[in-house]
Amino acid sequence: MLPAVLYLxxxxxxxxxxxxxxxxxxxxxxHLKWNFVGLDNYSKVVSYEVRANDFVVATVPTxxxxxxxxxxxxxxxxxxxxxxxxxxTSVAIAGRTIPLIAMDSVSDAEFQADTxxxxxxxxxxxxxxxxxxxxxxxxxxxxxxxFPNRAALKRALESTFLVKTDTQIRTNGxxxxxxxxxxxxxxxxxxxxxxxxxxKLMIGVPCALLLNRKFGARRLLRGLVVIPWVIPIAxxxxxxxxxxxxxxSVINWCLVHWGIVSPAxxxxxxxxxxxxMFSVVLVNVWRGFxxxxxxxxxxxxxxxxxxxxxxxxxxxxxxxxFLYIISPMVRPILMVSLLFSVIFSFTDFNTxxxxxxxxxxxxxQVLSTYAYQLGVNAGYLGKGAATSLFMFPLxxxxxxxxxxxxxxxx
Amino acid sequence: xxxxxxxxxxxxFGDVAAVAGVDLTVRDREFVILVGxxxxxxxxTLRMIAGLEDVTGGDIxxxxxxxxxxxxxxxxxAMVFQSYALYPHMTVxxxxxxxxxLRGMRKAEIDRRVKEAAAILGLSDLLQRKPRALSGGxxxxxxxxxxxCRQAGVLLFDEPLSNLDAKxxxxxxxxxxxLHQSVKSTMIYVTHDQVxxxxxxxxxxxxxxxxICQVATPLEAYRSxxxxxxxxxxxxxxxxxxxxxxxxxxxxxxxxLGGGVVLPVPRPRIxxxxxRAVVVGIRxxxxxxxxxxxxxxxxxxxxxDVVEPLGHEAIVTARCDAGLLQIETxxxxxxxxxxxxxxxxxxxxxxxxxxxxxLAL
Numbered sequence: 001m002l003p004a005v006l007y008l009x010x011x012x013x014x015x016x017x018x019x020x021x022x023x024x025x026x027x028x029x030x031h032l033k034w035n036f037v038g039l040d041n042y043s044k045v046v047s048y049e050v051r052a053n054d055f056v057v058a059t060v061p062t063x064x065x066x067x068x069x070x071x072x073x074x075x076x077x078x079x080x081x082x083x084x085x086x087x088x089t090s091v092a093i094a095g096r097t098i099p100l101i102a103m104d105s106v107s108d109a110e111f112q113a114d115t116x117x118x119x120x121x122x123x124x125x126x127x128x129x130x131x132x133x134x135x136x137x138x139x140x141x142x143x144x145x146x147f148p149n150r151a152a153l154k155r156a157l158e159s160t161f162l163v164k165t166d167t168q169i170r171t172n173g174x175x176x177x178x179x180x181x182x183x184x185x186x187x188x189x190x191x192x193x194x195x196x197x198x199x200k201l202m203i204g205v206p207c208a209l210l211l212n213r214k215f216g217a218r219r220l221l222r223g224l225v226v227i228p229w230v231i232p233i234a235x236x237x238x239x240x241x242x243x244x245x246x247x248x249s250v251i252n253w254c255l256v257h258w259g260i261v262s263p264a265x266x267x268x269x270x271x272x273x274x275x276x277m278f279s280v281v282l283v284n285v286w287r288g289f290x291x292x293x294x295x296x297x298x299x300x301x302x303x304x305x306x307x308x309x310x311x312x313x314x315x316x317x318x319x320x321x322f323l324y325i326i327s328p329m330v331r332p333i334l335m336v337s338l339l340f341s342v343i344f345s346f347t348d349f350n351t352x353x354x355x356x357x358x359x360x361x362x363x364x365q366v367l368s369t370y371a372y373q374l375g376v377n378a379g380y381l382g383k384g385a386a387t388s389l390f391m392f393p394l395x396x397x398x399x400x401x402x403x404x405x406x407x408x409x410x
Numbered sequence: 411x412x413x414x415x416x417x418x419x420x421x422x423f424g425d426v427a428a429v430a431g432v433d434l435t436v437r438d439r440e441f442v443i444l445v446g447x448x449x450x451x452x453x454x455t456l457r458m459i460a461g462l463e464d465v466t467g468g469d470i471x472x473x474x475x476x477x478x479x480x481x482x483x484x485x486x487x488a489m490v491f492q493s494y495a496l497y498p499h500m501t502v503x504x505x506x507x508x509x510x511x512l513r514g515m516r517k518a519e520i521d522r523r524v525k526e527a528a529a530i531l532g533l534s535d536l537l538q539r540k541p542r543a544l545s546g547g548x549x550x551x552x553x554x555x556x557x558x559c560r561q562a563g564v565l566l567f568d569e570p571l572s573n574l575d576a577k578x579x580x581x582x583x584x585x586x587x588x589l590h591q592s593v594k595s596t597m598i599y600v601t602h603d604q605v606x607x608x609x610x611x612x613x614x615x616x617x618x619x620x621x622i623c624q625v626a627t628p629l630e631a632y633r634s635x636x637x638x639x640x641x642x643x644x645x646x647x648x649x650x651x652x653x654x655x656x657x658x659x660x661x662x663x664x665x666x667l668g669g670g671v672v673l674p675v676p677r678p679r680i681x682x683x684x685x686r687a688v689v690v691g692i693r694x695x696x697x698x699x700x701x702x703x704x705x706x707x708x709x710x711x712x713x714x715d716v717v718e719p720l721g722h723e724a725i726v727t728a729r730c731d732a733g734l735l736q737i738e739t740x741x742x743x744x745x746x747x748x749x750x751x752x753x754x755x756x757x758x759x760x761x762x763x764x765x766x767x768x769l770a771l
Contacts, residue, residue: 306495309462314509315483324508328499 022385029379041386043175047146048153054166055116055135057091058098059127066124066131069094073122078113080106086159089113099162112142146172176374176387184362185370186390191277192284192352192366193345199285200341201334204292209322211293212300222297229290237354240283244269244355270356273363280364284351288341295337299330332406339402346395367391412473412486412563412596413438414459420467421454421620428454430620431468441590441597443611446643448602451620453568456600460489460566473563488557488595489566492573494549496541496556502528503537506556527558530592531585547578554586558593567599571606583610604644608632616640634761638768641691641761647725649691650735653765656686665690665762669731673757676706687765694725694738696759699751706758714749728753 023041027034060066076093088102089109100116103109120135144160147153157167176182211222228236243250252266261267269279303326311321349368352358358365358373365373367387375384414436421429429451436442444452457463459470461482470478477485488509496505503524510520528534531551541549550570557565567586571579587610590597601607607614608628616623616631616639624636628644635641641649654665656675663675665688673690698707712730726737726745730753737753745751762771 304493304495306491306493307497310489310491310495311497312462313460313482313487313489315512316508320512325497329497 019385019389022381023389025382027381027385029381034382037382040175041382042390043173043177045171045173045175045178047148047172048150049143049145049147049170049172050153050157050160051141051143051168051170052161052165053137053141053168055100055120055161056164057100057116057122057133057135058096059129059132061130063124063126063131066133069096069133070122070124073117076117078110078117080110088162091117102159102162115142176383176390181362181365181370182387182390185365185367185387186394188277188362188364189346189366189368189391189394192281192348192364193342195277195281196284196288196345197338197341199281200289200292201338203285203289205296207289207293208296208300211297225293226290228287229294233287233350234354236287237283237351240286240355241270244279244283246271271360273360276356276360276364280352280355283355284345284348287351288344292337292341296330296334299333300326302333303329335402335406339399339406342398342402343395346398347391414564414596414598415471416455416459416468417471418468419455419458419465419470421451421458421463422466427620429458432617432620432622434615434622434625436596436598439594439596441587441599441610441612443607443614444598444600444617445604445607445614446602446617446623450617452600452602452615452617455617456566456568456598459485459564459598460487461485486563487566488560488562488564489568490553490557490570492569494541494553494570494573496549496552498541501538501540502533502544502552502555505541505552506537506559509556509560523559523561524555527555530558530589531555546574547582550574550582551585554589558589561595563595565593565595565597567597569601570599571601572603579606586610605646608644616643618643634770635691636770638689638691638763638770641763641770645693647694647736647738649693649761650697652690652732652735654688654690654732656688657684659684667732669733671710671730671732673708673755673760674706675760675762676758688771689763689765689768691761691763692735692755693759694736696756697735697737698754698756699726699737699739700754707754707756710753710755712751712753714745714747714751716747717745 024036024038025034026037026041058066058069060069072094076091078089079092079097080087080089082088083102086102086104087106087109088099089112090097090099091113100113101109103112116135119140120137123134123136125132125134144156145153147156153169161167171178207225211218211225242248246268249266249269251269252261255261256263256266267275269275307325307329308321311325316324347368348366349372352364352366352369353372356364358369362370367390371384371388373384374387375381378384414434416432416434419429419432420427432451432455434442444455446452454463458465459472461477461480465478468478469476472486497508500508506524506527507520510523524537525534528537531554533548533551533555536544536548536552541552544552550573553570570586571582574582583606586599599606599610607616611628613625613627614631615625618639624631624640626634626636631640631644635644638651642651652667652671654667654673657664657666657672665673665675667673667690710730710732712728712735714726714728715734716727718725718727723738723740724745726739728735728737728751735753763769764771
């Protein structure tokens with residue numbers, strides 16, 4: 001009993017516990033002392049900001065009145081009056097006075113009101129109480145803040161805007177949740193995982209169906225198809241580096257020679273932000289689809305011949321046999337393969353690190369590479385650990401969903 | 411009308427002929443059993459009728475229409491497989507309705523047919539279960555039900571009872587026979603079990619090495635087997651065989667077995683020349699233990715080897731001068747190994763086969 005517990009603790013749990021502990025400290029390369037900081041690495045808000053857009057200037061009963069208001073914008077005037085400790089700026093337009101904004105300095109209030117009046121686009125949109133005149137910012141919306149804490153934020157939100165508006169609260173801080181690069185990495189991780197899984201299925205399923213047919217070279221092909229999966233990624237990725245090279249890419253060479261693209265428009269697979277994610281997904285799919293195909297093939301061979309023969313007698317054509325018999329019977333094993341595949345792709349580091357190192361402009365930065373960049377390359381061990389630990393709940397959720405599906409099937 | 415006619419049907423795998431020229435006519439609504447040892451071509455023949463195997467020669471017609479090159483679904487057949495072949499992810503209801511749904515039948519009609527078949531087979535309470543939740547016998551009945559729903563002209567059975575335990579097999583045998591009496595389909599049934607063949611079929615087709623040995627009613631096949639193979643295959647315990655030679659002519663015709671045993675041949679229609687090599691076959695129940703000898707009953711001394719009691723009867727293996735033999739006899743308490751006994755061969759029930767051609771004489 002004791003040796004087993006010791007083994008489990010030391011060999012399995014220690015690295016994981018170490019990562020958890022690192023995630024709770026301000027560990028940094030070069031610092032002699034690492035202090036416990038709680039959950040600050042995960043989320044620490046320093047200040048709040050408010051972005052406001054879509055100011056509902058007025059709601060009028062008819063479209064003509066609304067149009068008249070928009071027309072009258074050129075001759076509108078701003079009026080500012082003190083209101084307690086604040087200054088309130090109203091828009092005087094077409095005989096109406098509409099209180100718009102209240103702030104603690106005259107110039108701030110007038111500047112923001114002026115932006116809404118003159119920089120924003122005024123639109124008429126039909127709504128419940130009639131027609132609303134809405135001031136919409138195409139690029140820069142109104143910014144308030146930063147506020148040091150929630151109380152100040154709340155006070156500002158309650159007092160500042162005097163008409164209905166669409167507000168968003170942004171947080172600035174030092175935790176990874178506040179880090180825009182981290183958020184990008186989360187999005188990229190999901191793009192990478194789902195992109196590869198869908199493509200692996202789209203290639204793996206027909207491949208398995210093909211390998212399940214009886215033909216002469218079947219055994220040979222079954223052997224060949226696993227090659228991408230068994231070659232060490234460090235070696236095969238070198239080949240892919242050349243295939244996707246900006247100058248010597250064989251894909252581009254073919255496209256140019258077949259006259260599909262001109263030499264001036266060749267794709268920079270690893271350098272172009274539009275193509276980089278596609279490139280790493282392609283390499284992962286190339287490497288991962290044999291696993292999907294082989295697992296599905298195992299599921300296909302497990303279907304007794306008699307069942308397929310009965311389906312033929314029952315009058316099912318090839319497509320109906322696939323739809324009604326084969327795919328429901330293969331589905332459980334397919335979900336198991338998907339489960340493994342999702343875990344591999346979600347935590348994949350090698351492929352991306354070899355092909356793009358997360359670039360260009362972080363377009364292929366996923367959680368694992370970002371954690372490495374942050375924790376090892378940049379030396380912020382605590383934040384790196386916190387970033388990598390974020391994968392844990394996300395993956396647990398996906399695994400839970402797949403397992404629940406499997407249980408329902410069985 | 412669903413008469414099935416096979417004309418010179420052949421199946422070759424390269425140089426090997428699995429089925430070598432089968433001619434057979436199965437009459438409408440007949441229950442025909444294909445029986446034979448494994449590898450005799452009976453299953454291949456059935457699968458060719460079903461359309462699951464290509465025919466390499468000859469013609470198959472169902473209901474007067476050649477179906478040799480039609481796909482299985484257009485042949486007016488339904489089949490019950492050895493492993494039941496139920497779709498594991500579908501309920502019993504869907505399993506039975508599947509082929510009807512594919513044919514685009516109206517829902518009400520499907521429902522009526524499924525419920526009717528379920529009622530016949532006692533499956534009405536199980537319709538919402540999945541095959542996993544059924545016993546072997548219930549699965550078997552679902553497989554039969556799925557075939558019944560089709561209301562096809564011909565029902566094919568491929569060893570459907572071989573996965574059941576012995577008791578259930580006997581029960582299902584009766585059920586299937588009763589089913590045949592109540593539905594209007596022609597049935598072709600493959601089995602390697604000669605008891606199933608004897609008890610169930612209107613006629614049995616005994617096959618060996620890809621060829622038909624005999625087509626006959628069960629009793630005909632039992633009473634007058636066409637060749638030595640049929641004689642040995644039909645009946646338990648199997649017929650006893652002894653090598654022998656013909657002697658004499660006409661009324662004085664007799665056969666001499668090893669060890670000097672001489673049996674008169676009571677049917678002088680055999681016009682074999684003296685000295686012809688033959689095989690003598692006599693069923694265990696036609697050898698009596700004790701009693702009196704007379705015209706057709708010939709006394710042969712023997713020594714008991716093994717006694718296998720079966721209740722009121724026993725199978726006794728004994729050794730006579732001509733060789734080992736088995737007899738079926740009412741159990742006598744005094745039968746013991748190494749005990750000398752007198753056996754009486756009923757020569758009126760004796761079968762003679764040519765030793766070369768193995769055909770009945």
